[in-house]
Amino acid sequence: MDRVTDYETGIDAIAEYLPERVATLGELDAAGLLGGSAAVLASFGFEGVHLAGEESNVDMAIAAAGKLFAENEIDRDEIGVVLYATALTSSSTMWNAGSASAMNGAPESVLELSEVSDLFRYPASRLQAELQLRNAAVIGVNQLGCASIFAALRLARAMIVAEDDLKSVLCVSADKFPPSHKRDLIYNVVSDGACAALVRRGAARNRIVECTHVTKGALWDSGSLENEILAAYFPTAKALIERTLDKAGLTIDDIALVIPHNVSLRSWQILGRLIGCPLERIFTENISRVGHTVASDNLLNLRRATESGRIKRGDHLLLFTFGYGLNWACMILEH
Amino acid sequence: MSVKSSSVLLTGATGAVGSELLRRLAARKETTVNALVRRGSTRQPDIAGILRDLEPVARVVVLEGELRDGPTLGLAEADLNALARETTHIVHCGGSTSFTLPLSEARALNVCGTRAILDFARRCDNLQCVALFSTVYVSGKRSGGFSEDDFGDAGMGFVNSYEQSKAEMEEIVRNAMHDLPVLLLRLSTVAGDSNTGMVRGFNAIHHAIRLVYNGLAPMIPGDPDECVDIVSSDFVADAALHLIDHGDTGVFHLASGAESSSSLADLIGATVDSLVRFRPAWRKRAIEKPLIVDLDTYDLFVRSVEEAGNEVMRDATRSISTFAYQLAHPKLFDTARTRAALDGSRIAPGRALEFYPRVVKYCLDSSWGTRPC
Numbered sequence A: 001m002d003r004v005t006d007y008e009t010g011i012d013a014i015a016e017y018l019p020e021r022v023a024t025l026g027e028l029d030a031a032g033l034l035g036g037s038a039a040v041l042a043s044f045g046f047e048g049v050h051l052a053g054e055e056s057n058v059d060m061a062i063a064a065a066g067k068l069f070a071e072n073e074i075d076r077d078e079i080g081v082v083l084y085a086t087a088l089t090s091s092s093t094m095w096n097a098g099s100a101s102a103m104n105g106a107p108e109s110v111l112e113l114s115e116v117s118d119l120f121r122y123p124a125s126r127l128q129a130e131l132q133l134r135n136a137a138v139i140g141v142n143q144l145g146c147a148s149i150f151a152a153l154r155l156a157r158a159m160i161v162a163e164d165d166l167k168s169v170l171c172v173s174a175d176k177f178p179p180s181h182k183r184d185l186i187y188n189v190v191s192d193g194a195c196a197a198l199v200r201r202g203a204a205r206n207r208i209v210e211c212t213h214v215t216k217g218a219l220w221d222s223g224s225l226e227n228e229i230l231a232a233y234f235p236t237a238k239a240l241i242e243r244t245l246d247k248a249g250l251t252i253d254d255i256a257l258v259i260p261h262n263v264s265l266r267s268w269q270i271l272g273r274l275i276g277c278p279l280e281r282i283f284t285e286n287i288s289r290v291g292h293t294v295a296s297d298n299l300l301n302l303r304r305a306t307e308s309g310r311i312k313r314g315d316h317l318l319l320f321t322f323g324y325g326l327n328w329a330c331m332i333l334e335h
Numbered sequence B: 001m002s003v004k005s006s007s008v009l010l011t012g013a014t015g016a017v018g019s020e021l022l023r024r025l026a027a028r029k030e031t032t033v034n035a036l037v038r039r040g041s042t043r044q045p046d047i048a049g050i051l052r053d054l055e056p057v058a059r060v061v062v063l064e065g066e067l068r069d070g071p072t073l074g075l076a077e078a079d080l081n082a083l084a085r086e087t088t089h090i091v092h093c094g095g096s097t098s099f100t101l102p103l104s105e106a107r108a109l110n111v112c113g114t115r116a117i118l119d120f121a122r123r124c125d126n127l128q129c130v131a132l133f134s135t136v137y138v139s140g141k142r143s144g145g146f147s148e149d150d151f152g153d154a155g156m157g158f159v160n161s162y163e164q165s166k167a168e169m170e171e172i173v174r175n176a177m178h179d180l181p182v183l184l185l186r187l188s189t190v191a192g193d194s195n196t197g198m199v200r201g202f203n204a205i206h207h208a209i210r211l212v213y214n215g216l217a218p219m220i221p222g223d224p225d226e227c228v229d230i231v232s233s234d235f236v237a238d239a240a241l242h243l244i245d246h247g248d249t250g251v252f253h254l255a256s257g258a259e260s261s262s263s264l265a266d267l268i269g270a271t272v273d274s275l276v277r278f279r280p281a282w283r284k285r286a287i288e289k290p291l292i293v294d295l296d297t298y299d300l301f302v303r304s305v306e307e308a309g310n311e312v313m314r315d316a317t318r319s320i321s322t323f324a325y326q327l328a329h330p331k332l333f334d335t336a337r338t339r340a341a342l343d344g345s346r347i348a349p350g351r352a353l354e355f356y357p358r359v360v361k362y363c364l365d366s367s368w369g370t371r372p373c
């Protein structure tokens, strides 16, 4: 691979959509939406999450991508591919569109199949049409839990490097949690949200330096293997982060800021120690405020970190996430 | 003990170490073994099993007793008097090896039980040796070298009630050294038989292997390069009997020492390699090697697991924590006196990494002692 070709492929623009409605841990608890103790989740760094109301997963995806176009001067015709990444299986269908929030409505099943044709109603195509991305072919990226957006970004870069006539790829991620279900998953509190990112040849920022991803299929059954999943998390995360740094010819000291997924602050305190990165160099501000937006955390955090002025041009950033399946993904960017 | 007509009072004969000693003593001519077995012990049939398999040459008598009963050892006065008259050697392996007992219970057995044995020893007119089993971990949270002349934790504290009770036991043993022929044997962790891997008593190290096997051991505290001292059960039994036979007294470390120990990283590596080698299907589970982390990180992890309340992870972490904190205080056990005493005997602690894989295999084959193999 000619490394010069992909030198400037990077994430040029990011936008997110977070539902307006915020519920505190106490409110979630009162609504019966927490399986574990609110006090423990608070001690793990969570305060509240965003809850989608009427907006569906697709509405959120369209809103995030729409914001991306509104905020940046992007020629929609330059987008050759849309990579629509989803963590929840239900997010790659239209099924939960318009479902009532459990905070004010009766619980309802997300996967309520009325017609077989429902199985072929895809959010990605709808988004392409709504945003008038007429040159964009759509591809769904799923089955990697919260790591799906990392796979989309990785594929985007690889496609741009491989295809001369492909300049830009729109990566989108949107997940709406089943409204009536408990929002804490292995000690993390799940938020609804979406994000969109433009991966572009000749990007002005966020050059994608390295992408790595490890899947441990043996731990696919998140229901019955929770203990094994918990135990596998740290050793695999440490190994992958170190491998990624190694591949990039960097050490953790070269990383100006770690852009995390919004899982428990406690887990980042531990992982930070394991990889030798002090907590001050991990952008954890959004864990309490936003919660874990399934696959959108890292891009959302990258945008907020950029806006906060904490990173400057040329800084190396390390993004890390973990998704059911079981997947760990890591990426290094040069800002 | 090569002296004719030895009469050995053996405690703890149903235990990991005591049963190894019983096997060897039972094969000796002109020897009587009075095995003091805890009244109500479910492991009494094990002794019958050993004797059946061995067809012993020695005379083996099972005495039902109780170490917590004080100087009577739970025996009738007449029996106790008769025992005192005939006993030439006491080999005291009985006690508690649990890391999780409340200190008062650990003391009741390990301190008071040993005091009772020493009181009994003073009644034995023909006594040649009282061999008492202890642990190198009476050193507690000390770090660095620990010699056969050192005693106790030097004020550093202990990792568990077991260590503390054994250190307190040693205090009374030390006093008894003035008036009794005391042989104090400090063992490091007994892993299993060096030839067969057979484990007669599953302890912390075997539980740790099981947690790695089950993918429930993400991290342990320590330093990758620190020495982990494990010994084989045959070395312990052979060395102990050699020292008893030669009338040695004083403190001896039955440990592998710097020469035969393995590093923590190598031992964890050998665990994973052995699991893959002896259970190729285990590889499919894609379980990572436990991380070796500093104490603060481990503490943070333990605290998080405790707060999270996941019972399986909590139990796994608690079980590791009962001994793992010891790894945060790296030590080297000096074995100079033992090596000198065993010189020329061909009894030596084998290299840990040579016999350890057999122990892992035995754990797997016997499913940690739950099925015959």
Ligand SMILES: NC(=O)c1ccc[n+]([C@@H]2O[C@H](COP(=O)([O-])OP(=O)(O)OC[C@H]3O[C@@H](n4cnc5c(N)ncnc54)[C@H](OP(=O)(O)O)[C@@H]3O)[C@@H](O)[C@H]2O)c1
Binding pocket: B011, B012, B013, B014, B015, B016, B017, B018, B036, B037, B038, B039, B041, B042, B043, B044, B065, B066, B067, B068, B092, B093, B094, B095, B096, B097, B098, B109, B133, B134, B135, B136, B166, B186, B187, B188, B189, B190, B191, B201, B203
């Ligand atoms: N194994 C090791 O790795 C290790 C390491 C360092 C030091 N040591 C020391 O070596 C000695 C033997 O250890 P081990 O591993 O053989 O221990 P073990 O397997 O736990 O055996 C303990 C023995 O003590 C007996 N016992 C317990 N309570 C008793 C009571 N109230 N009255 C009479 N007998 C009682 C037990 O009988 P029942 O089981 O029938 O109740 C058993 O025979 C101990 O002093 C220990 O501290 C062992």
